[in-house]
Amino acid sequence: MEFAELITIPRCDRVILYQPHQPNINGTLCITGHHLIVSSRSESQKELWLLHSNIDYIEQKQQGMTGGTLWLKCKDLRVIKIDVIGADQFAKVVVTLEALTNIADPTLHYPFFYQPMFTILEDGWSAFNPITEFAPILKGDEWRISYVNKEYKVCPSYPSAVIVPKGIEDSDLVSIANFRQAGRFPVLAYRHEGGAALLRSGQPLFTQNNKRCKEDEKLLSCVLGREEKGYIIDTRTQNLAQSAKGQEDIVSLGKCHVQSHDLNLIEWDKSNTVKKGFQTYGTPLRGGGYEGELHYPNWRRLHKPTDRRHNLLDSLTKLMDAVNDITSGVDKWLSRLESCGWMNNIKETLYCSCLVAQCLDQEGASVLVHDVEGMDSSLQITSLSQIILNPDCRTVRGIEALIEREWLQGGHPFATRHAKSCYTPQTQRNNRLHSPTFLLFLDCVHQIYSQFTCSFEFSENFLVFLFENSYSSQF
Template identity: 50%
Template sequence: MEFAELIKTPRADGVVLHRPFMPNVEGTLCLTGHHLILSSRQDNTEELWLLHSNIDSIEKRFVGSLGSIIVKCKDLRVIQLDIPGMEECLNIASSIEALSTLDSVSLMYPFFYRPMFEVLEDGWNSFLPQNAFKGLESMTDEWRLSEVNKDFSVCSSYPSLVVVPKDVDDDALRKVATFRHGGRFPVLSYYHSKNGMVMMRAGQPLAGTNGRRCKEDEKLINATLRPGKRGYIIDTRTINVAQQAKARGGGFESEANYPQWRRIHKSIERYNVLQESLIKLVEACNDQSHSMDRWLSKLEASNWLSHVREILTTACLAAQCIDREGASVLVHGTEGTDSTLQVTSLAQIILDPSCRTIKGFQRLVEREWIQAGHPFQQRCAQSAYSNSKPRHEAPVFLLFLDCVWQILRQFPCSFEFNESFLVLLFEHAYASQFGTFLCNCAAERARLSLPEKTVSLWSWMNRPQELEHLTNPLYEANSLVIWPSVAPQSLLLWEGKLHSKRCKKNVLRPILFILIWVLNISDVNTIIWLI
């Protein structure tokens, strides 16, 4: 397919760009296969380069012969283009809709992008599993790097290399894979060097209503326990949801078959609920009314901060079991690709100081999200403005970044990176010129040869001139475990992801009043400083 076939009007002059809290820009609008570009001849005017893949939805409006296109982006920006001529406006809108909804991954911009910078470090090779395992080997000899999934036949969502207990052979792993959802048998997520305890992650056991068991599964997770020690299984579903999963062939680990493990159920919502929460949150932040009660009511109805609190609470629980109880932990929900990864990665940020560095956090995202099989292509296909009915879309990764921001705000000197770093990851997860967040799993990336055909985000981000903008000037290495507060008054709305510079009128005003009410502060200067 040729992109030119989808572009009815490639260029329009006299187009006016409107962006909140920024001056209007008049210039020439150009459509290419991957970008919407607005260029002006005015001095000191920044060009607009918008990836079609970043467009969530558009709206058309007409006043006489003047047409307007409201472009709503996946990164939550909203812009308006005034286009002279109704036919031109309709053609451009039609072209944008066609180019922003292409399904084929191989037609996306990362496959066509050629970097204008010198690649000093190939990001595709920066965080390979075999390199990470060398660090583990220096601390313990109880684990091994297995190639059981080298052709992705045992588990389609796992990488080709996984870390498993040394005493469990590959034949046993194959049997365990048939007992776990999606073949996601328990693998090592984190080794706590302080006491040798570990955190593993998996899919739910396929126990079903008849109470099916798997001796190899029991042996695998028991291999992580020290003599006389118990472990904790943290199920990210409520007991009722886990019970219902039994009727569909899923379930949980029974106490009779796993007597050395204590099961704890938490309540982290699944992706369809989270997507609805994001839609309501953005709707609240775009509310043009001047009613504080209405705004607070909408914010509360979104349940966004409730989701943040529940995820952080569960991560703190996992970290507490490992660090304070001296126990190993197994985390799973249903598939093991969403809430499981939120919990395991946040627990590591709490426990491991290296995860609070720039390279360490990138390594964490690569290992616990990208290589671990979080389906970015599905979850980030739509954002808060899409008119399509959500299928598999959900802000799972965005919620994780929000939780990290909450911890960063509470421990501002313990992180090497700043808020811009987190916002950048959010934006690139939804639309990017880099291939890092493309596809749903390692198998898909290997099939499309992403490392050979696309550039890694880490290659660009880790250049000195970029790191300069992403580094926290307050950073002081902190080797301690950090325990974030999850009290309601400790959790704030993350304005950065909502593009606070463009939404100041709608976001900062309610935040100001919330702080006055929650903290009972009368000094406005104090509140402004806190914000």
Template identity: 45%
Template sequence: MEFADLIKTPKLDGVFLHDHTHATVEGTLCITGHHLLLSARQENSQELWLLHKNIDCVEKKPFVVQNIIIGGLITLKCKDLRIISLEIKFAKEYYNVAASLEALSALHNAEMEYPFFYRPMYAILEDGYTMFRPELEFAKLISVNNANNTNGIDNGGCEWRISNVNKDFSVCKSYGMTLIVPKSITDEQIVQSSMFRDGGRFPVLSYRHDNGATLMRSAQPISIQGIKRCRADEAILNVVLGRSKKGFIVDTWGKGKSNTETDQHYSQWKKVNRAIGNVSSPSAILDSFVKLIEACNDVNCSPDKWLSRLESSGWLTLVLNSLNAACVVAQCLDQEGSPVLVHGAKGFDSTLIVTSLVQIILNPDCRTVRGLQALIEREWIQAGHPFASRHRYSCYTPQQNRPKNSGATFTLFLDCIYQLYMQFPCSFEFSTQMLILLFEHSYFSQYGTFLCDSEKERFELRVNARTTSLWSYLNRPDVLKNLLNPLYEPNSNVIWPSVAPISLELWNELYLRWIVDQKHSSTAIAQIQDLVTLEKELRTKALKLRKHVTDLSNEILELMNVES
């Protein structure tokens, strides 16, 4: 199939664009294989440049006069939360454009997506695909900085190794080729453990804290009649205990909704339930996100009704529960010095939210630009979060048209980072603008970083060789300077967030950016940046003046010594 077969009207004059500013712009509409473009006739008018993959839902409203369709309005509801409309004057072109956009926005062949056709017009300074190789990141995880070990806690007794047991993805299709496992555990034991866990996702190392306490993640045990225990799986967890008297198994899925390890066979592991929400599938999180955006878009309702709808969406409750679960795990690691295994259902969603947030809370490196990128690579991309399936549809696609594997888990994770950022605004090197960019690129992008559902799929499509990495773009100096937090002051301490409901706030920079004018926020950020720049200039000037005073004092002393 060629793109030309789907584009019935590639160019059309006299199209009216209605956008979030309530402005109406007339221009020429062009449809290419990956983009919808509208070039305005008016001077100084902003052009529309929209990736087809950004379109979440196409709604049609024909104009009917005396039972004859004379044109219509095509409303495009986008994954970046925009809603724009195209007014077309003629019936044939109206149907052609609508049919083309519906087809082009629903392509499910990854190789037809824009990242495989995009060629950057700039030199690649760093290859983002090699920047966070598992071997390098795992080396950081297993190296303990004893100088930072102020608690005197060391669970000890467990060494780690790089395993290539999954090099052909035969043990676990959703894990990467390279994994870190206890050194004393054999590859045969890993294979046995994988058969005990849902989807083969056996326990692997996520993070090692300064005190030696380890954080692992996995899927829950499978429910098969006759299989009640796995000695190899028990061996993995017992080795990780080291000299600790107890460990914690944190279930993020919900009491009664998942299988867990038996007390009899995991006697030293205490079970803790910290459910993110009453969710039976990833789509339940998306359902909550849908209600949130519906409330945000209803600008005409009263403040009381708006707040009620916001609360009833349950989104901020999911954020609260995610932060609460992460804090519990972080306390077990930092204050108890005990190892923790986090799981929930298949280990694709709530598990990754918690293990990622724990590292942001405990590890200051994860609050830097590259540290966050490395974290997303380890805990989401290489860990097999199915971005293609979760983000194929978003909040505007009707529920009956969405498969059950649709979700908004990564958006929930980014919102949690935003909450941490707002409570500790000086502890993050990056600004919230970087979080918004990550939100957008995870849904639609010219880069291949978030393509496919797993490393296996990316390997088969040769994504690393055929596309450009998002990290290669974000780390360019001219781009990076606009993503930095002007208030950043490196903070080596653990950041313990408040998990009281009153401490949370709506991420209006993202959810309301097409509804509420963000100029005041942009102006405030610019003013802060100017003040920070001025402060640096004044400090430099003060240092020069101090040096000048010191030099003058020394000259005076020398003259006095000569005269005497």
């Protein structure tokens, strides 16, 4: 496909550009295969270069034969207004932009055509090699690097090299992958000073004929030393974790009551036989389960519901509706801010991350974090925990390595999650696929940065840069 087939009008004169906090521009609109450009051809005014992939939704209003107005609502949260003169030109601009913003083939996107005009100082593809990043850990006798996934057949969303306990063979990892959602078996994310390990994975699945996965139990046992205890932080609600269970061979394994202010106060009530305290065995099941006390005796499961991926985009939409409403008074605006739920999502995510950091640092206990697939809230929690505990992750190179390790190599589906953002109408988006998970993570980092500014090598401008490039970039 040639871009020329989609561009019905490459140039349009006498347009007026309106941008927030910028002077209006009277000039020429040019449309290329990847950019929308508005220029006054004056050195005193900046040009607008907008990637088509940054446009989330195009709102239009035609004004008879005189032309019309476009509101380009962008994934970086900007709203850009353009007045176009002439009904025919206006219609062609709309058709062209609609076509160029909906190109599905990723090889036609700008990064595959971009040629940098500067000297590349470092090859980003090899800058953060797992062997180099985990070199101090691999020198010991507890962990090794495995290439079981070198052809990406065991787990398509994992990298070719992962860090696993030395006592686990590659054949064991294959069995565990079949037991965990999306093949995401437990892997090492971070090893804290003193030896406590932070792992992440997908949720466990019930197997046919209720067969246990002894390899999975063995892996988690290898993480712990003799008589050590660990915590499993399940970011799903307890009801969701148990919703897939069947109706046969119900075994009561108890209900865990946790005092959130003290991890030591954990009470196991094995006489509780209400339905929500059951673990089920029997028929093959769709969906997932959880690690039961019977087979994981040294691990304590804590449910900390932060896995709200399906609701995050709606929450962000309500937040931006409130931000863009300039008619609201202070009281009404604060009420809308609270009701949108975005700040509550930040609070719950930070609370869970601090809990994990407390387990690793103060308790000296290893932690396994998982949600459903281990691609969203799990990555938020493991990343934020490292930022809290590890000063290196608060440097520029450190957070770059963290994002590469936890988010890119960790398998977060950026292309899917960021295909649509908050300005896309609800009828045109799928909340199960589209979610601002990474944006929530960056906002959480910003909250920590706001309180401990001197502990960070970078500023909030760097976080904004990461946000903008995660949705639309030349890289």
